[in-house]
Amino acid sequence: MRFYCAGEIAEIAGGTVIAGDGKAEISEASTNSKEGDKNTLFVPVIGEHVDAHDFIADAYHHGMRAVLTSRGEVIKNTPEMTYIKVENTVAALQKFGAAVRNCFDIPIVGITGSVGKTTTKEMIAAALENSLCTLKTAGNMNSQVGLPRMMLRLSKEHQVAVIEMGMSMPGEMAKIAAVARPECAVITNIGVSHIGQLGSKENIRREKLDIVRELPCGGTLFLNGDDPLLYELVSDAAAVKMSEQARERLSKAKLITFGLSEYCDFRARAVRPEGEHTTFLLDYPDGLGRGELEVSLPVLGDHNVRNALAAFAVAAYCDISLERAAAGLADYTPIAMRGGKIESNGVILIDDTYNASPDSMRGAIDSLIFSAAKRHIAVLASMLELGEISRECHREIGLYAAVKGVDLLVTIGSEAEHCAQAANDAGIAAAVCFKDNEEAFQFLARELVFGDVVLFKGSRGMKLDKLVDRIKTEREKEMEGGTCTQM
Numbered sequence: 001m002r003f004y005c006a007g008e009i010a011e012i013a014g015g016t017v018i019a020g021d022g023k024a025e026i027s028e029a030s031t032n033s034k035e036g037d038k039n040t041l042f043v044p045v046i047g048e049h050v051d052a053h054d055f056i057a058d059a060y061h062h063g064m065r066a067v068l069t070s071r072g073e074v075i076k077n078t079p080e081m082t083y084i085k086v087e088n089t090v091a092a093l094q095k096f097g098a099a100v101r102n103c104f105d106i107p108i109v110g111i112t113g114s115v116g117k118t119t120t121k122e123m124i125a126a127a128l129e130n131s132l133c134t135l136k137t138a139g140n141m142n143s144q145v146g147l148p149r150m151m152l153r154l155s156k157e158h159q160v161a162v163i164e165m166g167m168s169m170p171g172e173m174a175k176i177a178a179v180a181r182p183e184c185a186v187i188t189n190i191g192v193s194h195i196g197q198l199g200s201k202e203n204i205r206r207e208k209l210d211i212v213r214e215l216p217c218g219g220t221l222f223l224n225g226d227d228p229l230l231y232e233l234v235s236d237a238a239a240v241k242m243s244e245q246a247r248e249r250l251s252k253a254k255l256i257t258f259g260l261s262e263y264c265d266f267r268a269r270a271v272r273p274e275g276e277h278t279t280f281l282l283d284y285p286d287g288l289g290r291g292e293l294e295v296s297l298p299v300l301g302d303h304n305v306r307n308a309l310a311a312f313a314v315a316a317y318c319d320i321s322l323e324r325a326a327a328g329l330a331d332y333t334p335i336a337m338r339g340g341k342i343e344s345n346g347v348i349l350i351d352d353t354y355n356a357s358p359d360s361m362r363g364a365i366d367s368l369i370f371s372a373a374k375r376h377i378a379v380l381a382s383m384l385e386l387g388e389i390s391r392e393c394h395r396e397i398g399l400y401a402a403v404k405g406v407d408l409l410v411t412i413g414s415e416a417e418h419c420a421q422a423a424n425d426a427g428i429a430a431a432v433c434f435k436d437n438e439e440a441f442q443f444l445a446r447e448l449v450f451g452d453v454v455l456f457k458g459s460r461g462m463k464l465d466k467l468v469d470r471i472k473t474e475r476e477k478e479m480e481g482g483t484c485t486q487m
Contacts, residue, residue: 006082012099013092019074020082033059042067097148098179108161113188115360120307121164126332127311127325132159142166147176168194173210184220185211190229191359196387209242212249225257225264258309266313273370300370303363345475346450352457353464374451375407381458382413398422402429437467
């Protein structure tokens with residue numbers, strides 16, 4: 001952990017210490033007034049409905065002793081608080097984060113994409129961390145506010161950092177790329193997440209490509225070669241719309257592809273599920289030609305194989321043997337709400353409730369079908385922020401679930417109702433729809449029986465994680481009461 005004094009931060013951010021001690025030591029930043037201590041810099045963010053400057057006194061009450069402020073006023077009854085006046089608190093935090101990043105001469109791996117960013121970040125870290133001291137993005141700290149906070153966690157012990165970089169609006173990727181300055185970058189795919197704000201997949205690709213704006217000359221970009229919009233960067237980059245800064249850096253970058261297609265640099269062959277694992281042959285460039293390595297991954301689905309391939313590609317870039325990378329990936333465990341499995345009184349619950357898009361829905365359904373079960377049940381809630389293509393996307397997912405062999409499709413929410421309609425129209429799967437989680441809970445509490453495997457997935461705003469918790473609690477009560485329903 002490194003400490004920075006308030007006066008130093010003020011100089012970096014183009015601000016001024018207007019009250020308190022300019023020598024106050026800072027080691028962390030927080031946008032939550034309830035999470036911090038005396039060495040935490042409170043960064044009040046002005047949102048659409050709430051101005052967090054109103055919580056400066058609360059931050060003081062919870063132990064924080066320094067704050068960025070664009071108001072320039074000193075709050076009463078905060079005698080030990082150091083106030084740093086800046087024009088914009090978020091921009092000031094980004095300047096601070098960028099300055100900290102510049103103090104460390106280590107490779108930073110930037111990761112973006114429409115879906116799979118977090119899983120890919122976790123797999124890359126798993127492949128690296130048994131060889132290198134690795135910092136990885138914590139929680140959802142991948143935004144304009146979260147990413148610069150992650151930079152403050154860099155320390156002299158770290159040898160590499162694996163940093164997730166998210167965006168939802170035009171211009172965001174350029175801002176966070178300027179903070180992280182990745183030495184190499186990974187793009188997992190181009191989907192329709194946030195298409196309501198960006199209008200088209202081509203616009204999403206353009207924004208994602210701004211991750212390369214800060215690559216060093218000769219930097220490396222890892223691409224999902226199975227994604228046609230990304231492979232176009234290899235086959236016909238001149239036709240791809242991107243910012244001039246991105247095009248200039250891309251022209252000097254090395255492109256490495258990963259995927260299941262035969263032309264990919266890092267390729268998976270003979271992919272097959274084996275129980276709760278996926279095995280495949282890793283086909284990779286070894287300097288003399290092509291090498292081969294048998295891999296066992298403790299998760300299911302082709303999408304997870306692609307995530308692992310990205311990890312192998314980055315490990316090779318970091319001069320880590322692929323055998324050591326494979327050993328690290330063998331210990332990979334999904335983080336909360338990202339596809340982890342919960343056994344509850346004879347039923348397996350797959351909690352993939354953090355968020356959802358059409359691409360991640362398909363991947364989750366694939367994983368469900370690969371799981372050994374008496375019945376495969378998919379509980380799918382509405383996918384939000386899809387704009388005008390929402391109905392079409394939901395119908396495609398309903399049909400996909402039916403064709404893949406889901407035994408029972410349960411949908412929640414007005415948009416997800418189109419999933420059930422499409423599955424029922426196909427006539428090859430049973431589907432029911434409910435307006436909210438309460439109705440779905442009442443149905444599932446009666447319906448689930450021993451041997452079922454149940455996938456839960458939907459947009460974060462649908463709060464499916466609460467439904468998973470309720471189902472788990474209900475089944476544990478049944479177990480305590482000696483009830484275990486058999487088919």
